[in-house]
Amino acid sequence: MPLSPEESTATRRGFLDWIIYSCSTILGGTIILPAVAYLWPVTKSGPVKVREEIGEAANWNIWGAKKVSVGNKPVLVIRTDKGFVAFSAVCTHLGCLVEFNPVKQNIICPCHAASFDIEGKVEGGPPPRPLAAYKVSEVQGKVFVST
């Protein structure tokens, strides 16, 4: 049976609607997606391993600590009575920088009163994880930290 003019226009209109919606979606996508990508930060991951000299062992007292930037990351280096230890200085709670407390020989965070022991383990306060530890080596009297 032939379609009446109304019915056939309705179908054609439906088809055109469909074309218009799909084209606008594709067009919208091509406009928006590059903008979203543009906003995504460029986080260049530099060399995976960094090894930096941070001082001389000779003029470093036992229970002396130093905060240094190794490969752009803040690192806390402490000379204990058993040798050097190094931790990421970024508190695992909310990102403040921890300090060595020579009186109690532990590591404290100024932000929410957390404390870590000399192995980086959480003693008290809110941090969920221990401090990330880094390797320290002593070569010919010089101290190196590798991240």
Add this chain to the structure above:
Amino acid sequence: MPGRKERIINYFNHYLDERYNMPVARDFIDKQMHKRLPPHTGWPHVFGSLSLILFLSQIITGILLLIYYRPTPEEAHKSIQYITADVHFGWLYRQVHAWGATLMILAVILHMARTFFMGTYKKPRELTWVIGVIIFIVTIVFGFTGYLLPWNQLSYWATTVGTEISGAIPIVGPWMKTFILGSENVSGETLSRFFTVHVIILPWILFFLVAIHLVLMRSQNLATMEPVGEERPTPPECGIPFWPVHLAKEGCVTLIVLGILVTLSVLSPWEIGEPADPLQTPEAIKPEWYFLPTYQLLKYFTGPMGKILGIGVSMVPFVLLLVWPYLDRSKPRHPKQRPISTTIGVAALILALFFGVLGHFSESHLTLLGQTYEIDVYGVPHRIDRETAVQVGEETDHPEKGMHDQEHRTKNTF
């Protein structure tokens, strides 16, 4: 013979009449000005327009600051110093902008409290309320992004802590944090992002939200105190005329608040602080007062799941505010006729105040009646014996016993 002034006015009127359908426009403005508000409209109803005035003040002072401000880590702090020290009246505009931010948030909160306790969020004004809550959140984000711009120690580290919180959200958290910061930690990229959001994106978002909010408010008129569905139209002779009665009240409040703004700016100026140092976290960083309740609340959630739980709990008030009109579908509006929601509202305000005060005094010393107290992270005071500087405080059952003693504050020496 009409005077010179009339002739000029007539000329402009004639010019417009010839080109546009002016009677419709004049009628519209006339209706808006002489609109009758419900009879109970009074002083509590001024906080909405006060928020609007403060927003205008922020736009004007913000644009003025923009002329000298430079959004880079090298120059931001110096440019603020230059604005305050050298630019003519620069100190004034910086202070009015910084204090204006605080007063604007206060005005928005008071306005929300007024509409809450008078039950105006109920049908048919649910969307006006929801848009209002979004306006509140946008205002807070304004404060958060603006706070970083002076690039001082406090703003740097408060932003670090604030954005780390979003990093703890499961799965999307780390992704969100990098996106907000523009890098792994607070950096020049973060400053650019916060700057763009603070001075371009948020002002326009707020502009459109406020416009919709006002159109909805005007087209539905203010709510009366009658229960939902029992509203009787106010006879015109009983209503309060917008002009001149209500507008006069708003004018009064505007003048008083401008006075307060300038007084605060002169008597209690905001400091510029030390320039940001990414290698040194200062002691006891505190956020702005409007973040204190959340800041304090987050401290009680410790352990591996603590962060996620804390974020979940601190989001509850905002979610509740957003969906409140759909939770409370009861009819009465008068606060005395709906004791449950009135109690919830008062309790929420008291809780916010309580945690805010705890947050404010936590990790500080307080001298009261000749006794010095050391207040720990949780806001619990411990009495300190002055001679020996050893605390004899009523040590409660806190697991972190002894963490808050004096040595804790000893600075690290290399």
